[in-house]
Structure formats: C-alpha cells, structure tokens
Amino acid sequence: MTHVVTEACIRCKYTDCVDVCPVDCFREGPNFLTIDPDECIDCAVCIPECPVSAIYAEEDLPKDQLHMTQLNADLAQLPGWKSITKRKAPLPDADDWKDRTGKLPELLR
Amino acid sequence: MVNDGPIEADAVVIGAGPVGLFQVFELGLLEIKCHVIDALPFPGGQPAELYPDKPIYDIPAIPVCTGQELVNNLLKQIEPFGATFHLGQEVNAVEQQGDGRFFVSTSRGTRFLTKTLFIAAGVGAFQPRALKLDGIEAFDEKHLFYRVSSSDAWAGRNIVIVGGGDTALEWAATLSTQGPTKAARVTLIHRRDAFQAAPANVARMRDLCERNELRFMVGQPTGFESEGDRLTGLQVTDPQAQTHSVPLDVLLVFLGLSPKLGPIAQWGLDIERKQLVVDTEKFSTSVPGIFAVGDINTYPGKKKLILSGFHEATLAAFGAAPIVFPDKKVMLQYTTTSTQLHRVLGVAPAALD
Numbered sequence: 535m536t537h538v539v540t541e542a543c544i545r546c547k548y549t550d551c552v553d554v555c556p557v558d559c560f561r562e563g564p565n566f567l568t569i570d571p572d573e574c575i576d577c578a579v580c581i582p583e584c585p586v587s588a589i590y591a592e593e594d595l596p597k598d599q600l601h602m603t604q605l606n607a608d609l610a611q612l613p614g615w616k617s618i619t620k621r622k623a624p625l626p627d628a629d630d631w632k633d634r635t636g637k638l639p640e641l642l643r
Numbered sequence: 644m645v646n647d648g649p650i651e652a653d654a655v656v657i658g659a660g661p662v663g664l665f666q667v668f669e670l671g672l673l674e675i676k677c678h679v680i681d682a683l684p685f686p687g688g689q690p691a692e693l694y695p696d697k698p699i700y701d702i703p704a705i706p707v708c709t710g711q712e713l714v715n716n717l718l719k720q721i722e723p724f725g726a727t728f729h730l731g732q733e734v735n736a737v738e739q740q741g742d743g744r745f746f747v748s749t750s751r752g753t754r755f756l757t758k759t760l761f762i763a764a765g766v767g768a769f770q771p772r773a774l775k776l777d778g779i780e781a782f783d784e785k786h787l788f789y790r791v792s793s794s795d796a797w798a799g800r801n802i803v804i805v806g807g808g809d810t811a812l813e814w815a816a817t818l819s820t821q822g823p824t825k826a827a828r829v830t831l832i833h834r835r836d837a838f839q840a841a842p843a844n845v846a847r848m849r850d851l852c853e854r855n856e857l858r859f860m861v862g863q864p865t866g867f868e869s870e871g872d873r874l875t876g877l878q879v880t881d882p883q884a885q886t887h888s889v890p891l892d893v894l895l896v897f898l899g900l901s902p903k904l905g906p907i908a909q910w911g912l913d914i915e916r917k918q919l920v921v922d923t924e925k926f927s928t929s930v931p932g933i934f935a936v937g938d939i940n941t942y943p944g945k946k947k948l949i950l951s952g953f954h955e956a957t958l959a960a961f962g963a964a965p966i967v968f969p970d971k972k973v974m975l976q977y978t979t980t981s982t983q984l985h986r987v988l989g990v991a992p993a994a995l996d
Contacts, residue, residue, distance in 0.1 A: 554901040556767040557917050575917055577766035620775040
C-alpha cells in the first residue's frame with residue numbers, strides 16, 4: 535500500500551505535506567507533488583495537512599482518482615522530479631485552482 | 644545527580660505512544676520492569692500530539708474515546724508497574740555488548756544496559772518544525788529558539804514570536820505581561836488572523852494587543868537580516884505581498900511538531916521501506932532481544948492500527964520473558980483468576996462466593 539496525491543494538487547502545490555513527512559517521500563514536479571510509493575510508510579500524517587485534501591491512502595481513493603496510484607509511481611521515477619523536504623510558497627494562482635476538478639490535462643511533467 | 648554508569652535494565656521501551664504504553668502493561672504482567680524513552684516531553688505519542696481531541700472508534704470494547712482519553716486510560720492501566728519515564732530525549736545509539744545486552748544512549752546522555760529492547764517508535768521522534776529560510780539555521784540556539792524552558796533570559800529584549808498555536812500565544816502573553824519576565828517589545832507573527840488555540844489564550848492575546856503591550860502582524864517570514872553573527876531582523880511578507888522588516892534580538896518559532904524517523908537504519912536491523920522487519924510469533928527484529936511493535940514494524944498483512952499494536956506488544960512481551968528470566972517457565976495466566984497477576988496488579992483477589 536501507499537498514500538497517493540490526487541488531481542486536486544495540480545496547479546496548486548501548497549507543499550504543507552512535505553513538512554510533516556517523516557521519511558521525505560514527496561517529489562516535486564512543475565505543478566504537482568507526487569508520493570514515491572517505495573518510500574511512503576503509510577503513516578497518514580500528511581493527510582490532514584493538505585489544505586485541499588488531495589492526499590488519500592490508496593485504499594481510500596475516490597473512484598474517479600484510482601488512476602493516480604500508478605501516475606504517482608510513474609512521476610516519482612522521472613529524473614526531473616526531485617525530493618522536496620521544505621515547505622515553500624504555493625503556486626501563485628493556487629487559490630484560483632484549488633476548487634476546480636478535472637485538472638489532469640493541466641499536469642506538467 | 645551522580646551517575647556512575649548506565650542504568651541496568653531488564654527492558655527499555657522506545658516510544659511512549661499507545662503501543663509503547665501497552666508494552667509496559669504486558670511486560671508488567673510478566674513482572675518485567677521497564678524504562679520508557681520518548682522525544683516528546685509528555686507520554687502519549689501521536690494521539691496526544693496529533694489528535695488529542697479526535698474521537699477513535701476502533702479500540703476494542705471502547706465504542707469511542709479521544710486520543711487523549713486513550714492515553715490517560717493507558718497511563719492509569721500501567722500505574723501498578725512503576726515504569727520509569729525518560730521524556731524529552733531521543734535515542735541516538737543502540738549497540739549490542741559482548742554479554743548480549745544492549746547499550747542504549749539518548750540525546751540527554753541517559754544511558755542504559757538492557758537485556759531487551761522494544762522499539763515502539765511509531766513514525767519517528769516528534770521534533771519542532773523548523774523555519775524554512777535558507778541559512779537561518781546558523782542562529783539556532785543563539786538567537787533562534789524552537790523550545791523555551793525559561794523566560795528570564797529575555798527580559799528587556801526585543802522578541803519576535805512566529806506561530807499561531809497555544810505555545811506561541813502563551814509565550815507572547817508571558818513575555819508581554821508586566822512583571823520580571825517582560826520583554827522590551829513582543830511581536831507575534833502568524834500567517835493569518837485566526838488561531839488554532841484555546842479561546843482563553845486568544846482572548847488574552849487580543850487584550851494585550853488592545854493595550855499595546857503586544858504587537859500582532861499577519862504574514863509569512865520570507866527572509867532574515869543579520870549583522871556578523873547576530874540575527875537582527877525578520878522579513879515578513881503580508882497578504883498584500885508587502886514585505887516588512889521586523890527588528891529583533893530573539894526569535895521564537897512555534898510551528899508545531901512533526902515526526903521524523905531517526906537513525907534506526909544505523910542500528911543493524913533488517914529494514915524494509917524504512918520499517919523494521921519482524922516475525923509474527925514474537926515480533927522480534929532480526930536481532931534477537933530487540934522487538935519492534937506498532938507503526939514502526941512491517942510483516943505480511945501488517946495494518947497500522949493501535950489495536951494491532953496491542954496484540955504485537957503482548958506477543959513481544961512473551962517473546963522477551965525467556966531472555967529476561969532464562970530459568971523461569973512463563974505461563975499464560977488470566978487476570979480474572981490468577982492470584983499471581985492480582986498481586987502484580989496490586990488488586991485484591993476476587994471474593995469467593
């Protein structure tokens with residue numbers, strides 16, 4: 535099992551989660567954070583930190599987000615996606631995007 | 644205190660969360676006395692630190708209790724066993740000795756020689772969340788503090804406090820209230836004008852602001868200023884994206900705590916995905932005598948539930964008994980009927996009808 539970042543993070547990237555991860559398993563892309571499933575220990579500490587509730591235990595994923603498990607794993611392997619361990623400012627228009635759905639086409643690799 | 648050598652122990656438990664506390668109980672029934680170490684200054688682990696007021700619904704026979712109630716009940720349950728707590732310190736070394744015992748030392752210099760070790764460290768040791776400004780760590784413990792033990796040192800100084808929880812508000816109030824600890828000037832900075840704190844603390848803070856004893860700013864720290872080896876100011880960006888310079892002598896940061904899995908990888912134990920591999924008979928790690936229970940262990944079918952940790956702690960205690968008492972045959976006994984268990988629990992035997 536692992537924890538999974540869902541589409542809600544796309545174009546927001548608040549990064550509150552990375553501060554609390556005890557094993558530093560978040561990886562950062564241009565407009566999305568992903569969890570490396572080989573590092574995540576399923577502690578669930580990050581779940582309540584996300585201001586847009588983007589993080590779920592794999593077993594709790596909403597039905598329309600099941601594809602994100604594989605996508606998290608794939609993105610975590612991309613060479614450009616580096617470990618992020620310090621919180622930083624969200625994307626400038628994060629607040630405009632936080633309530634939108636269907637953001638997958640916006641994902642930048 | 645004169646301390647000639649390490650504390651000699653039968654069992655040391657690392658972690659005072661619910662599973663570590665229940666480990667004390669199960670070891671206690673087998674008449675094994677414990678020392679318990681935790682990084683937090685109070686027992687309770689994740690339920691006490693992360694969700695003290697949240698209800699838990701899956702503790703057997705307790706339909707609902709809060710995190711703190713669970714901890715309080717466990718502390719009451721282990722009272723008869725007189726465990727010694729060593730709080731506010733992290734374990735930084737574990738080394739097996741020639742005689743098979745384990746040498747354990749902590750960040751405060753407490754040292755143990757123990758026959759058995761129980762790692763109930765959850766997802767790691769809780770540590771203060773640091774201010775994320777590159778380079779500011781150079782001022783740690785000089786002008787920048789994440790923990791405060793005494794307020795005397797800062798009377799008459801210019802203090803900036805970052806945070807919006809009870810600790811931040813309590814120190815803002817203490818240092819800005821008339822008296823021997825009053826600072827020259829206190830500025831409280833929080834990212835928004837709302838607080839995750841007790842209403843009384845918020846009211847006190849608002850009152851001090853109205854009387855100009857305390858200054859409150861909404862904003863995020865985005866930079867700092869220094870002169871030589873002195874931290875002299877914090878740059879704070881407000882919601883309108885204006886950056887202000889706030890001069891200071893001392894910076895206190897209270898952004899809460901988060902767990903960090905520490906140096907367990909260096910203790911020579913088998914690890915899988917940063918968790919300790921155990922068997923499911925004794926919950927022993929790859930080193931006999933070291934057991935791992937609760938969120939920190941992994942085995943086929945592992946579920947990170949408090950109730951699973953209670954089961955793990957029970958079998959680990961039975962697994963440890965032959966190491967602690969090699970010549971004693973350990974029997975399973977029931978607390979309902981065993982006069983021996985009644986004696987160790989300090990309860991009167993049930994009256995015969």
